[in-house]
Amino acid sequence: MYLDDRRKDAFGVPEIQVRFSYSTADWAVIDEMRKAVDKVASTMQALLTPTDDLPAVCLVPPGADYHEAGTCRMGIDSSTSVVDRNCQIHGISGLYVADNSVLPTTGAANPTLTTVALAIRTADHIAGTFAGEANSHR
Numbered sequence: 756m757y758l759d760d761r762r763k764d765a766f767g768v769p770e771i772q773v774r775f776s777y778s779t780a781d782w783a784v785i786d787e788m789r790k791a792v793d794k795v796a797s798t799m800q801a802l803l804t805p806t807d808d809l810p811a812v813c814l815v816p817p818g819a820d821y822h823e824a825g826t827c828r829m830g831i832d833s834s835t836s837v838v839d840r841n842c843q844i845h846g847i848s849g850l851y852v853a854d855n856s857v858l859p860t861t862g863a864a865n866p867t868l869t870t871v872a873l874a875i876r877t878a879d880h881i882a883g884t885f886a887g888e889a890n891s892h893r
């Protein structure tokens with residue numbers, strides 16, 4: 756994702772652009788997933804029925820599911836990530852992110868429960884930090 760200086764919104768803020776393609780590693784995972792789906796289906800003796808429009812096992816086209824993530828990705832290295840393991844912006848004490856953007860990668864599976872669990876964990880961390888500070892002033 757990058758900011759496009761040639762396209763600006765009404766306030767003059769550059770628009771976000773997305774450049775997307777599957778990497779060789781992605782295709783390897785996709786291939787493994789296809790094989791696993793085939794194996795599960797044959798074990799269950801289920802029929803995977805292709806239609807005119809769709810093969811039996813298919814990829815949802817990029818952009819067809821709405822699980823945006825990764826713009827403030829979590830990681831230990833501030834040169835490749837935005838927030839640390841506690842969802843605090845690297846190097847900025849007290850500034851936290853608690854939404855989908857901290858998920859470094861995502862598939863088609865629904866992300867919201869994971870995001871909510873992470874937000875609760877972040878809130879616990881913030882509360883624990885305040886409790887620690889309060890105790891140290893006693």
Ligand SMILES: Cc1cc2nc3c(=O)[nH]c(=O)nc-3n(C[C@H](O)[C@H](O)[C@H](O)COP(=O)(O)OP(=O)(O)OC[C@H]3O[C@@H](n4cnc5c(N)ncnc54)[C@H](O)[C@@H]3O)c2cc1C
Nearest residue numbers: 820821822823853854855856857864865866867868869870
């Ligand atoms: C049609 C559809 C169906 C979905 N179905 C599912 C599903 O079944 N299960 C699932 O897990 N996920 C589903 N999702 C995905 C899920 O909705 C999102 O992953 C989730 O809402 C992301 O949460 P968030 O807090 O990161 O962002 P959001 O929910 O998008 O929250 C961002 C908030 O920031 C506000 N905002 C934006 N800009 C500003 C600004 N400048 N100042 C102040 N506020 C601002 C927005 O108004 C919004 O309220 C679906 C998404 C769509 C679009």
